[in-house]
Amino acid sequence: MERPIRVLVAKPGLDGHDRGAKVIARALRDAGMEVIYTGLRQTPEQIVAAAVQEDVEVVAVSILSGAHATLLPRIKSLLKEEGADDMLFVAGGVIPDEDIVFLKENGVAAVFTPGTPTTEAVSFIKENVKK
Amino acid sequence: MNKEQRQAFQEVMEKYDERVERNLTRFPERRSVFYTASKAEVNRLYTPLDVEELDVIEDIGVPGSYPFTRGVQPNMYRGRLWTMRMYAGFATAEESNKRYKFLLDQGQSGLSVAFDLPTQIGYDSDHVLAEGEVGKVGVAIDSLKDMETLFDGIPLDKVSTSMTINAPASILLAMYIAVGEKQGVPKAKLRGTIQNDILKEYIARGTYIFPTDPSMRLITDIFAYCSKEVPSWNTISISGYHIREAGSTAAQEVGFTLADGIAYVEAALEAGLEIDSFAPRLSFFFNAHNDLLEEVAKFRAARRLWARIMKERFGAKDPKSMMMKFHTQTGGSTLTAQQTENNIVRVAIQTLAAVLGGTQSLHTNSKDEALALPTEESVQTALRTQQIVAYESGVTNTVDPLAGSYYIEAKTKEIEDEAMDYIQRIDDMGGAPRAIDAGFIQREIMDAAYRYQVDIEKGDNIVVGVNKYHVDEPSPKGLLRVDLSVGESQKAKLKALREERDNEAVDAALEKLRVVCQGDENVMPAIIEAVKTYATLGEIADVMRDVFGEYQQSVII
Numbered sequence: 001m002e003r004p005i006r007v008l009v010a011k012p013g014l015d016g017h018d019r020g021a022k023v024i025a026r027a028l029r030d031a032g033m034e035v036i037y038t039g040l041r042q043t044p045e046q047i048v049a050a051a052v053q054e055d056v057e058v059v060a061v062s063i064l065s066g067a068h069a070t071l072l073p074r075i076k077s078l079l080k081e082e083g084a085d086d087m088l089f090v091a092g093g094v095i096p097d098e099d100i101v102f103l104k105e106n107g108v109a110a111v112f113t114p115g116t117p118t119t120e121a122v123s124f125i126k127e128n129v130k131k
Numbered sequence: 132m133n134k135e136q137r138q139a140f141q142e143v144m145e146k147y148d149e150r151v152e153r154n155l156t157r158f159p160e161r162r163s164v165f166y167t168a169s170k171a172e173v174n175r176l177y178t179p180l181d182v183e184e185l186d187v188i189e190d191i192g193v194p195g196s197y198p199f200t201r202g203v204q205p206n207m208y209r210g211r212l213w214t215m216r217m218y219a220g221f222a223t224a225e226e227s228n229k230r231y232k233f234l235l236d237q238g239q240s241g242l243s244v245a246f247d248l249p250t251q252i253g254y255d256s257d258h259v260l261a262e263g264e265v266g267k268v269g270v271a272i273d274s275l276k277d278m279e280t281l282f283d284g285i286p287l288d289k290v291s292t293s294m295t296i297n298a299p300a301s302i303l304l305a306m307y308i309a310v311g312e313k314q315g316v317p318k319a320k321l322r323g324t325i326q327n328d329i330l331k332e333y334i335a336r337g338t339y340i341f342p343t344d345p346s347m348r349l350i351t352d353i354f355a356y357c358s359k360e361v362p363s364w365n366t367i368s369i370s371g372y373h374i375r376e377a378g379s380t381a382a383q384e385v386g387f388t389l390a391d392g393i394a395y396v397e398a399a400l401e402a403g404l405e406i407d408s409f410a411p412r413l414s415f416f417f418n419a420h421n422d423l424l425e426e427v428a429k430f431r432a433a434r435r436l437w438a439r440i441m442k443e444r445f446g447a448k449d450p451k452s453m454m455m456k457f458h459t460q461t462g463g464s465t466l467t468a469q470q471t472e473n474n475i476v477r478v479a480i481q482t483l484a485a486v487l488g489g490t491q492s493l494h495t496n497s498k499d500e501a502l503a504l505p506t507e508e509s510v511q512t513a514l515r516t517q518q519i520v521a522y523e524s525g526v527t528n529t530v531d532p533l534a535g536s537y538y539i540e541a542k543t544k545e546i547e548d549e550a551m552d553y554i555q556r557i558d559d560m561g562g563a564p565r566a567i568d569a570g571f572i573q574r575e576i577m578d579a580a581y582r583y584q585v586d587i588e589k590g591d592n593i594v595v596g597v598n599k600y601h602v603d604e605p606s607p608k609g610l611l612r613v614d615l616s617v618g619e620s621q622k623a624k625l626k627a628l629r630e631e632r633d634n635e636a637v638d639a640a641l642e643k644l645r646v647v648c649q650g651d652e653n654v655m656p657a658i659i660e661a662v663k664t665y666a667t668l669g670e671i672a673d674v675m676r677d678v679f680g681e682y683q684q685s686v687i688i
Binding site for chain 2: 009013014015016017018019022023025026027029035037038039040041043065066067069070071094096097098113114115117118119
C-alpha cells in the first residue's frame, strides 16, 4: 500500500490564532494524510528542522499576524539550504492579494485565504505533492 | 396560566400542530431540523408552555436588581448609552496616538489599545522573535517613553482606556500609572480596564508567557494593589470573545468564560482578599455573532448565571459583586474576505445583538478585517453603525425589549443550563486551570469549530458570498499596510534609550523586582519603580521569566 502523504502544519511567528491551523490539520487527516502539528510560536528554523526530521512531503503554514512577508520567504530559503526544496510549501491566513503575488514569487506554491473550503486545500496538495 | 387556561391552550396547540403537519406533505419546510449558529436545535414555535418553569421574579426580575437577567442598570440606555470603544493601534506610538485623536474627534467615548505581538508576549522590538511582527497587529511599546508618546495630548483623567494586554498586564498598567503621574493625574482618578485574563490565552488566544501558578499570582497581586490604589480600574476582563473566535458555541462561550471567572475569584480568595473588595471590579468581554436571538439570550444567560454564582457559591453581599458588566466585540471570524461590503451588514446585526443583550461597551469590526487591519474610512463606518443603532433604531428607548419573548426566555434558560453543566464538569476536574492543562476545554472548542467548518462545506451552513451567491471579484484596493520600517525605527529608539537613561538605576530596580518575584510581596510597586527608570518591557519580563519560568503549550488538534 502506498504511504499516505505526510504534512507538517506549522504556526510561524508570535501569532496565537490557531483555529485555522487546527481545522486544516483535521481536514487533511480526514482526507487520509498523516499530519504533524507544531503548536504555536515556531521560528522558521524550528519549522524547517521539524519538516526534515519528520520527513514530510508538505509544509503548510498558517499565519494571521501580518508577518508573512518576512517569515515565509525565510522558511523557503531554509528548506532549500536543507536540500528539502522538493517539499510542497503552502500557506493560509489573512494575507492580502498583492502579497500573494510576492509570496508565490518567493516559493510559496499556494496561499489560501479566509473562506477557502478545506477540500480545495486537500485537492491542491494531492495534485501538487511530489512523491 | 391556571389549569383551565393551560388545558385550553394545549388544545389550541394540538390543532396548530395538526394543521402544520398536514401542510408539510404538500409544502415541506426548507430543512428537516433547524439549528442556531451554535448548532442548537430550534423549535418551530415557542409558546407559554416553554417558559412555564420560569419565575418572573426569581429568574427574570427587573433591570438593575438581582439576578440582573434584564441588565445591570435600572434604566439602561435611557440614562447613558454604551461606551463606543474601537480597538485600535498599529505601527508606532506616534501613529496610534493620531488614530486615537481621530476617534475621539469622531465621537468615540473611550480608548481601546491594541498592542503588537512582541509587546503582548513581553519582547522588546529588537528581540529576534520580534522580527517581522513589530507594529503589525497593534502598537509597539518598549518602554515608558513609547507610552508617554501614545497618550500625548490625551488627558488620562478625561478618558477611560481599555488595554488588551494579558501576560505582561502588570507592566503596561504600571506604565499607564506612570504616564498619569507625569500628567498630574493621581492613580485614584484613572479609569479603564486591562484584559489580564491569562486562562483564555492558554485556551484560545496564545499570548501567554509564564506558567499557570505564577500567572495567577500576578493577577491576584493586581487585584490587591488596585483595590487600594487604583479603585476605579477594572482589573480584569474575563474574556469569552477569543473562545468564541476559536470556534466554540454560544453556550461554551458562557460556560468556559465563567469557569475562568470562578478560577480568578478562588485564587483571590485564597490570596486572602475579601470577596466584595475585588469582585465589583471584575468585568467580562463577549463576542457578538450573527444569530441575533441566540446571542441576546446568551448575554442574558451569562448575567443571570454569574449573579447566582457570586451570591450562592461565593457569598458576595454587595450587589455590585453580582453584576456582570461586559464589553462586546462583533465576531471577527464571521467576516468574509469575499464581497467585503456584506460585512457591514453582519456587523450591524451583531451590534443589535450586543445592544439588545445589554452591553456596557462595544467595538464594531470593520468590513476589511478579513484581509488586513482596517483603514480609517472603514473604521468610521463601523463606528457609525453603532451610532445608527443608538440614535435611529429605537431599540434603546426601553430596557431589555426582548424579555418575555417565549423564544428568548426559553433560550436564555437553555444556555444557562448548558453553561452550568460545563462549569460542573470543569469543577470535577479541579477547576479551569486543571481542565486547561488536561486539554479538555481546547478539545471541546476544536470539536465545535471543526463541526462548523464541515457544515459549511456540506452546505448545511450558508455563508453569503462564500458558499452561496459567490461572484468573481477584483481584489480589494487601498488596504492598510504597516511597513517594515516600524521595526527599524523602534530598534533605533531602543538603542538611544539604553544610552540616555541611568542604567545603574535600571539595574537596581530590576534587581529589586527579582527579589520581590522570588518572595510573596505584591509585585506592582516594584514594577512601577522599574518602568519609571525606563527599564524596557522586555527587560522587566525577562526578570520575571527567569524567576517564574515559561508556559509549555500542550498541542491538541
